[in-house]
Amino acid sequence: MKWLVVLGLVALSECLVRVPLMKVKSMREKLEENGMLKEYLENQAKFLSNDQKKDMTSQSLRNYLDLAYVGLISIGTPPQTFKVMFDTGSADLWVPSFFCITSSCYKHRRFNHKNSSTLKLPPEPISIVKIRYGSGIVMGMLVNDTLKIRDLLNINQAFVLTTWEDQAFGYFVPFDGTLGLAYPDLAKAGGTPVFDNLWKKGLISQNLFAFYLTSKRKRGSMLMLGGVDHSYYHGELRWVPVTKQRFWQVALDSISVNGIVIACYEGCQAILDTGSSVVNGPFEGVLLIQNIIHAQPSLCDKYIIDCKTIAHLPDIVFVIGGVNYPIPARSYIRRVAFGSCVSTFSSFRDRMFSSNTWILGDVFLRLYFSVYDRANNRVGLATAI
Structure with a gap:
C-alpha cells in the first residue's frame, strides 16, 4: 500500500510546469509608505457606495490592496512579457494595451498589438467588455493571441486588452494584469479561460494546479500547473470538496481559539484566495478575533497590536473537513513601518459576500500547500515545508 501511495505521488509530479512567483510589496504597504492609504480608502468607499445599485454578480473576488505574489507570462509573436497575478479569485486574463490612455495603463507594461504577428482582433463593430472588481473597473476588447507560460505554448488564447483601467490599478499596483484560475462560470469577458484551454489542448498532464507560497525567499514561491511536487509539503494531502463551482470555495466547520469555537458556529464557507495577503471575514467574527488578540482600531481600517505580545497570543484555528488548520500569531501579525505591528484579519468593506463566508x-x-483539482472538484491541503 505504501508503494502505491509513493507511485501516485510520483505520477502527480510528472510533467508538471513550475511557474516561479515573486513576493512583492502589497499596494496597501506602498500606499502606507507614501501617506496615501487614507485617501485611497475614502475614494474606494465612494466607488463601492455608488456601485451598490449595480449588478454585483459581475464582480470578481478582488481587492488589490493586499496582493502579494506575481509571476511572468508572455503574449504575442514575438513574445511581450507581463507581470501578472495568478488569481484563484477570478477567471479572466487581461493586460493593458496601447489603446489604453488612462494614467493607470501608462504606469505598466502595455501590449503593442502592432508588434504581434499572431494577434487576432475581433470583427467590427468591436464590443467593449467590462470587468468589475472590488477595487474598480477595467474595460477593453476581447482578442486572441499566443500565450506562453514557462514552456507551455497556448495558441489562440482569448484575453482582454484593456482600453480603460480605474485609478485603483495605477502606479502602486505591483502587476500589469491578471490571469484568473477560478471556475469558468466566473469569467466575464467571454472565451475559454486559460487553465481550461491548457487542459483541453492536452498541454498539461493532470487537470489540476497547486500553489506553494512562502515569505522566506522572494523567489521561493511556486505555481505548479498540471501536477503536484510532493516535496513541497509534509504529511498527506487532505481533500475537501468544492461546494460551489465559481470560486475555490469549501465548507468551513468552525473557527476556534484554545479549543473554544468563536465563529462559524454552525458551519460556514471559506474561499481560498491566492490574490490576497489577509484573512477576510464577516464584521462580527473579525471583530471578535481582534478583541481576543488585543488588537486596537487605528486609522485606515488597521488594527494595531503590541509587537511584544506576539509570542503570547493564541493560534486562530480554522477547521476544514474535520482537520485543524491553525494560524499562529507570527503569521497573522504583520510588522509595518516605525516598528509597529498590525493584525491581518480584516472585515469585508462591501456586501459582496454573505455573513457566513471567509x-x-x-x-x-x-502555511498550507494547496492543490486545486478541477477533475474532481476538490481542494487539497497539507502543511507546507
Whole structure:
C-alpha cells in the first residue's frame, strides 16, 4: 500500500510546469509608505457606495490592496512579457494595451498589438467588455493571441486588452494584469479561460494546479500547473470538496481559539484566495478575533497590536473537513513601518459576500500547500515545508 501511495505521488509530479512567483510589496504597504492609504480608502468607499445599485454578480473576488505574489507570462509573436497575478479569485486574463490612455495603463507594461504577428482582433463593430472588481473597473476588447507560460505554448488564447483601467490599478499596483484560475462560470469577458484551454489542448498532464507560497525567499514561491511536487509539503494531502463551482470555495466547520469555537458556529464557507495577503471575514467574527488578540482600531481600517505580545497570543484555528488548520500569531501579525505591528484579519468593506463566508489569503496559504483539482472538484491541503 505504501508503494502505491509513493507511485501516485510520483505520477502527480510528472510533467508538471513550475511557474516561479515573486513576493512583492502589497499596494496597501506602498500606499502606507507614501501617506496615501487614507485617501485611497475614502475614494474606494465612494466607488463601492455608488456601485451598490449595480449588478454585483459581475464582480470578481478582488481587492488589490493586499496582493502579494506575481509571476511572468508572455503574449504575442514575438513574445511581450507581463507581470501578472495568478488569481484563484477570478477567471479572466487581461493586460493593458496601447489603446489604453488612462494614467493607470501608462504606469505598466502595455501590449503593442502592432508588434504581434499572431494577434487576432475581433470583427467590427468591436464590443467593449467590462470587468468589475472590488477595487474598480477595467474595460477593453476581447482578442486572441499566443500565450506562453514557462514552456507551455497556448495558441489562440482569448484575453482582454484593456482600453480603460480605474485609478485603483495605477502606479502602486505591483502587476500589469491578471490571469484568473477560478471556475469558468466566473469569467466575464467571454472565451475559454486559460487553465481550461491548457487542459483541453492536452498541454498539461493532470487537470489540476497547486500553489506553494512562502515569505522566506522572494523567489521561493511556486505555481505548479498540471501536477503536484510532493516535496513541497509534509504529511498527506487532505481533500475537501468544492461546494460551489465559481470560486475555490469549501465548507468551513468552525473557527476556534484554545479549543473554544468563536465563529462559524454552525458551519460556514471559506474561499481560498491566492490574490490576497489577509484573512477576510464577516464584521462580527473579525471583530471578535481582534478583541481576543488585543488588537486596537487605528486609522485606515488597521488594527494595531503590541509587537511584544506576539509570542503570547493564541493560534486562530480554522477547521476544514474535520482537520485543524491553525494560524499562529507570527503569521497573522504583520510588522509595518516605525516598528509597529498590525493584525491581518480584516472585515469585508462591501456586501459582496454573505455573513457566513471567509476568505483565506496567503496568511493561511503560506502555511498550507494547496492543490486545486478541477477533475474532481476538490481542494487539497497539507502543511507546507
